[in-house]
Amino acid sequence: xxxxxxxxxxxxxxxxxxxxxxxxxxxxxxxxxxxxxxxxxxxxxxxxxxxxxxxxxxxxxxxxxxxxxxxxxxxxxxxxxxxxxxxxxxxxxxxxxxxxxxxxxxx
Amino acid sequence: xxxxxxxxxxxxxxxxxxxxxxxxxxxxxxxxxxxxxxxxxxxxxxxxxxxxxxxxxxxxxxxxxxxxxxxxxxxxxxxxxxxxxxxxxxxxxxxxxxxxxxxxxxxxxxxxxxxxxxxxxxxxxxxxxxxxxxxxxxxxxxxxxxxxxxxxxxx
Numbered sequence: 001x002x003x004x005x006x007x008x009x010x011x012x013x014x015x016x017x018x019x020x021x022x023x024x025x026x027x028x029x030x031x032x033x034x035x036x037x038x039x040x041x042x043x044x045x046x047x048x049x050x051x052x053x054x055x056x057x058x059x060x061x062x063x064x065x066x067x068x069x070x071x072x073x074x075x076x077x078x079x080x081x082x083x084x085x086x087x088x089x090x091x092x093x094x095x096x097x098x099x100x101x102x103x104x105x106x107x
Numbered sequence: 108x109x110x111x112x113x114x115x116x117x118x119x120x121x122x123x124x125x126x127x128x129x130x131x132x133x134x135x136x137x138x139x140x141x142x143x144x145x146x147x148x149x150x151x152x153x154x155x156x157x158x159x160x161x162x163x164x165x166x167x168x169x170x171x172x173x174x175x176x177x178x179x180x181x182x183x184x185x186x187x188x189x190x191x192x193x194x195x196x197x198x199x200x201x202x203x204x205x206x207x208x209x210x211x212x213x214x215x216x217x218x219x220x221x222x223x224x225x226x227x228x229x230x231x232x233x234x235x236x237x238x239x240x241x242x243x244x245x246x247x248x249x250x251x252x253x254x255x256x257x258x259x260x261x262x
Contacts, residue, residue, distance in 0.1 A: 011118040012232050082116055085239050090112035093127045093223075096149040100135040103145075 007077060010054045015039060016047050020056060020070060027060065027067040116239060121232045123239075125225040133221040137190045137213050152180075161186065165195075182206070190215075197227075203237055205230050 034044040051057040115124040143154040156166040166181035182197040193211040229235040
C-alpha cells in the first residue's frame with residue numbers, strides 16, 4: 001500500500017511526469033535527461049532517484065554510464081489502482097439502469 | 108464486453124471525471140438522481156434527508172449487511188437544472204475526508220439513451236487519492252455483498 005502511494009506521489013510532480021514521457025521513448029543517461037530541462041542537475045538527479053525508488057524507472061549499467069529505462073509494469077499498477085473505484089461506480093450505475101428500466105416498463 | 112463506465116483520474120490533478128452511457132431516456136436518469144427512494148436502491152444507502160432545491164441539504168447513512176452503520180455522508184444542492192445538471196457538495200463524514208464539489212451533467216443522446224458526466228473536485232490531489240483508495244477498504248466488498256443480495260432476492 002505504501003509503495004503504491006509512492007507511485008502516486010512520484011507521478012504527481014509535473015517534472016517527473018515529463019521525465020517519464022521522455023524516457024518512455026528511449027533509455028537515457030541522467031545527463032541526457034537533464035539536458036532537456038532548465039532545472040539544476042541535482043534537482044533532476046533527485047527526481048530520478050524518486051522515480052527509481054518507486055520502480056517507475058530502472059537503471060541499467062553500460063560501461064561507466066547508467067541508462068534509465070521506463071518500467072511500464074509499474075505504471076499499470078496505477079491504472080489497476082483506479083479499477084476498484086471504477087467498478088464500484090459501474091455496479092451502482094448498472095443497478096440504477098435496471099431499476100429505472102423496470103420502473104418504466106411497469107408504467 | 109464494452110466498458111460503459113469510464114473513470115479519468117489524471118496524475119497530479121485534484122479532480123476525477125466519471126462518464127457513463129445509459130440505455131435510459133435522460134428524464135429517467137435525472138429522476139434516479141433526484142428521487143430519494145430510488146437513490147436508496149442504487150446507491151445502497153439510506154436517505155435520511157433530501158431537499159431538492161437550491162441550498163437544500165441531503166444526508167445518507169450507509170450500513171453493512173449486518174445493519175451496522177459504516178458511515179454517514181451528505182451535502183448541499185447548489186444548482187439544479189431539471190434533466191440537465193446538478194451542482195452539489197458532498198462529504199463523507201470520516202476522518203481524513205473533506206468536502207468535495209460535484210458537477211453532474213445529464214445529456215440526451217437519443218430518445219432512449221443518455222449520458223452522465225460527473226466531475227468531482229477535491230481539495231488536493233492527496234484528498235482525491237484517499238477517495239480512490241476507499242473501495243479497497245470496503246467499497247468493493249459492499250458492492251459485492253449488495254450484488255449477492257440481489258441475486259439472492261431473485262431466487
